[in-house]
Amino acid sequence: QSALTQPASVSGSPGQSITISCTGTSSDVGGYDHVSWYQHHPGKVPKLIISDVNSRPSGVSNRFSGSKSGNTASLTISGLQAEDEADYYCGSYSGTSTYWVFGGGTKLTVL
Amino acid sequence: QVQLQESGPGLVKPSQTLSLTCSVSGGSISSASSYWTWMRQHPGKGLEWIGYIYYSGNTYYNPSLRNRVIISVDTSKDQFSLKLSSVTAADTAVYYCARRGSGRHFFDLWGLGTMVTVSS
Numbered sequence: 001q002s003a004l005t006q007p008a009s010v011s012g013s014p015g016q017s018i019t020i021s022c023t024g025t026s027s028d029v030g031g032y033d034h035v036s037w038y039q040h041h042p043g044k045v046p047k048l049i050i051s052d053v054n055s056r057p058s059g060v061s062n063r064f065s066g067s068k069s070g071n072t073a074s075l076t077i078s079g080l081q082a083e084d085e086a087d088y089y090c091g092s093y094s095g096t097s098t099y100w101v102f103g104g105g106t107k108l109t110v111l
Numbered sequence: 112q113v114q115l116q117e118s119g120p121g122l123v124k125p126s127q128t129l130s131l132t133c134s135v136s137g138g139s140i141s142s143a144s145s146y147w148t149w150m151r152q153h154p155g156k157g158l159e160w161i162g163y164i165y166y167s168g169n170t171y172y173n174p175s176l177r178n179r180v181i182i183s184v185d186t187s188k189d190q191f192s193l194k195l196s197s198v199t200a201a202d203t204a205v206y207y208c209a210r211r212g213s214g215r216h217f218f219d220l221w222g223l224g225t226m227v228t229v230s231s
Contacts, residue, residue, distance in 0.1 A: 002156065002157035004157075006157075032216070032222035034217070036216070036217035036218070038218075038221075039183055043223075044220050044223070045222065045223050046207070046209075046221040048219050048220075050219065051215070051217040051219075052217065053217060055193075057219065073209070089157060089158055091158065091160075091217070091218070093216045097174065098173070098174060099160060099171060099173065100160035100173075101160070102157050102158035102159065102160065103157050103158075104156060104157035105157050105158075
């Protein structure tokens, strides 16, 4: 069982918006503004899409956005496109004892 | 641009040591102030951070694996390695190498991953 809880799957139609949640504890998500999100197309290299809760690395579409409230972080993808269909993982720094925790991943299906 | 590539045996026998190497291309492993990282993903499960080595040689490990893990770096070859001892079927996973930049709290570069199966 993963340290961070994500829904196993979400779906949406092209053009719609979806949100993926990532729930942790006050020791990880709630305790640090160091939540990151990764997009993984099977068979390809995982890609960082959000860092430090809501920062987008250079080159990442502004359709991707992140936020956090308490112990839950969220990834929102607006204007869904077929190419967004992938697995999405959240990760959080969790201090100098356990260092890093991740979610179980969410499979996004674009209908 | 910097790229990472994992290599190593795809099959390891129980009780033996799993050994993987990550090759860094397009840049020097010692020129960037980075934490060179190993992650894994069990079949159908989420990611698990195994540990990382700072470019200076300091290592940091997941407490749950600390007793069995060694991460080392070979700057002459621009490679870093993972050794996981006394493996069991529970260590069957896709193993990824990745990079965390110094002072940063995310992993901005990943390898493709390599599947390792523990079986006799």
